[in-house]
Amino acid sequence: MMNTGSGFLARVRQTLPPAIAGPSLLAFLPALTLATFWLGGEAALVAVALGLPVLFAAAGGFSMRDSNAQRDSVTGMILRDGFERAAAKICEECTDTDLRSAIFIVELDEYKEMTNRHGQEAGDRVMQHCGAQIVSALRQNDIIARIGDSRFAVCLAPTLQLDLELCIQLAGRMQSATEEPVALDGTSLYMTSSIGFCQHSRAPAGSSAEWNKAAITALSEAQSNGPGGIRAFSADMPNSPGTRSNLREEAAAALETGQIQAWFQPQICTDTGRVSGFEALARWLHPVQGLIPPSTFLPALEEAGLMDRLSQVMLYNALVAIRAWDEAGVQVPCVGVNFATQELRNPGLAGRVKWELERFGLPADRLCVEILETVMTDQPDDVVTRNILALSELGCPIDLDDFGTGHASISAVRRFNISRIKIDRSFVMKADQDPEQQKLISAILTMAERLDLHTLAEGVETAGEHALLAQLGCGHVQGFGIGRPMPFDQTLDWIAAHEAKLQEAPAIGRQTP
Numbered sequence: 213m214m215n216t217g218s219g220f221l222a223r224v225r226q227t228l229p230p231a232i233a234g235p236s237l238l239a240f241l242p243a244l245t246l247a248t249f250w251l252g253g254e255a256a257l258v259a260v261a262l263g264l265p266v267l268f269a270a271a272g273g274f275s276m277r278d279s280n281a282q283r284d285s286v287t288g289m290i291l292r293d294g295f296e297r298a299a300a301k302i303c304e305e306c307t308d309t310d311l312r313s314a315i316f317i318v319e320l321d322e323y324k325e326m327t328n329r330h331g332q333e334a335g336d337r338v339m340q341h342c343g344a345q346i347v348s349a350l351r352q353n354d355i356i357a358r359i360g361d362s363r364f365a366v367c368l369a370p371t372l373q374l375d376l377e378l379c380i381q382l383a384g385r386m387q388s389a390t391e392e393p394v395a396l397d398g399t400s401l402y403m404t405s406s407i408g409f410c411q412h413s414r415a416p417a418g419s420s421a422e423w424n425k426a427a428i429t430a431l432s433e434a435q436s437n438g439p440g441g442i443r444a445f446s447a448d449m450p451n452s453p454g455t456r457s458n459l460r461e462e463a464a465a466a467l468e469t470g471q472i473q474a475w476f477q478p479q480i481c482t483d484t485g486r487v488s489g490f491e492a493l494a495r496w497l498h499p500v501q502g503l504i505p506p507s508t509f510l511p512a513l514e515e516a517g518l519m520d521r522l523s524q525v526m527l528y529n530a531l532v533a534i535r536a537w538d539e540a541g542v543q544v545p546c547v548g549v550n551f552a553t554q555e556l557r558n559p560g561l562a563g564r565v566k567w568e569l570e571r572f573g574l575p576a577d578r579l580c581v582e583i584l585e586t587v588m589t590d591q592p593d594d595v596v597t598r599n600i601l602a603l604s605e606l607g608c609p610i611d612l613d614d615f616g617t618g619h620a621s622i623s624a625v626r627r628f629n630i631s632r633i634k635i636d637r638s639f640v641m642k643a644d645q646d647p648e649q650q651k652l653i654s655a656i657l658t659m660a661e662r663l664d665l666h667t668l669a670e671g672v673e674t675a676g677e678h679a680l681l682a683q684l685g686c687g688h689v690q691g692f693g694i695g696r697p698m699p700f701d702q703t704l705d706w707i708a709a710h711e712a713k714l715q716e717a718p719a720i721g722r723q724t725p
Contacts, residue, residue, distance in 0.1 A: 287343040295357035303420035311370035315427040321439035323362030345389035410445035474529035475697040482682035548580040562602035576607030604629040637671020644676035
């Protein structure tokens with residue numbers, strides 16, 4: 213009898229959930245209760261009211277989604293453990309049948325920087341908003357979880373049709389969903405996301421753990437190509453660099469062997485369209501794993517106490533590049549090199565920079581020193597202040613990087629002899645479509661003009677953003693829409709191609725009143 217009962221209950225569980233656990237029951241529930249009362253009176257209505265929950269539980273309705281899984285207090289989504297259990301079940305189902313699925317890992321770009329600027333409460337609001345937007349792009353039975361501070365994981369419910377093209381389209385929909393503006397303190401905050409995914413049929417092994425790991429590998433590949441990337445897993449992708457300690461050792465060795473070098477991102481003048489400079493950015497080209505993103509190796513170098521050594525490498529690479537451009541007869545007015553707080557605390561920094569400039573026979577105004585706005589707002593010590601002022605007195609232009617994110621005071625801008633402010637990409641993103649963003653940029657540009665400061669906008673990705681910034685009076689622009697960071701040996705060809713385009717297209721002029 214027990215076996216018969218168990219078999220019957222199993223059949224009930226298989227056949228009833230679709231009928232009583234979905235939206236269809238909600239549509240007919242009012243009619244069902246009314247008919248019950250009409251035909252059987254109050255006694256029948258009470259019996260149905262008590263019996264339906266029992267039948268729902270017996271059919272497994274309460275366990276269709278992992279009800280025991282812990283949930284994130286901010287988004288209400290299941291966490292990593294619950295996702296891994298759900299993915300394991302879907303993996304098993306796909307392995308035993310012809311059904312198909314895929315795992316997507318979605319990570320918000322520059323989430324840590326955003327929370328540093330606006331606070332954790334803003335970060336929570338962004339995660340709530342983006343999580344809800346991603347859910348709206350999925351089907352009802354797809355699994356979504358929050359598996360990190362800025363990371364979501366999605367496992368699609370098994371289906372008969374799911375090819376690579378459909379996965380790419382879905383990734384695009386999720387990416388577009390996360391780019392919807394988030395209202396924050398009277399303004400709009402724009403986020404982008406990087407996505408890596410792996411179809412179950414392309415997973416390197418049969419286990420769900422390997423399937424999930426493959427999707428994470430694809431995400432790393434997407435992030436290495438800048439914000440907003442989408443990558444599908446393939447077997448020839450490099451594995452992650454390994455444990456944290458191994459990464460520190462590898463990064464330290466890469467710094468000494470020349471694997472970590474300066475790549476150069478162009479900056480152009482909005483009045484003339486010509487190259488007005490380059491920014492030197494650290495890039496690690498691994499001989500086996502390819503390009504490793506800065507978000508991976510910079511923290512490792514910082515933990516190893518090697519940021520000052522990185523600063524020396526970047527400074528040397530920048531000065532070598534300037535000399536090479538001069539010898540090639542190419543006009544590059546200056547190169548920007550970033551100096552973080554750790555490097556600015558080195559008492560010998562200004563002396564070292566002066567010695568290097570003299571060694572290469574270059575005037576100080578060819579080297580632009582970039583400091584983060586947070587350096588000025590974190591109550592810098594006397595050594596930091598001394599170094600910034602000494603570099604300015606040496607003749608190096610001082611750029612205030614990520615302006616608008618650290619609440620620097622006007623007096624601090626004056627005290628540190630800032631010559632140019634770099635408007636953060638969070639203000640630039642979609643500015644040509646958002647009037648509120650335009651007002652913020654106009655306010656920054658007006659302030660800069662009153663203080664006799666030059667301006668440069670970062671993160672310019674579209675022709676519309678470029679045109680708007682030029683019309684509003686921003687002096688210089690930089691971003692993927694202008695040119696991506698590139699090794700030095702590619703810069704000469706890029707400059708030649710850019711100069712050729714200037715002969716074909718009219719310059720974008722400022723907006724006249």
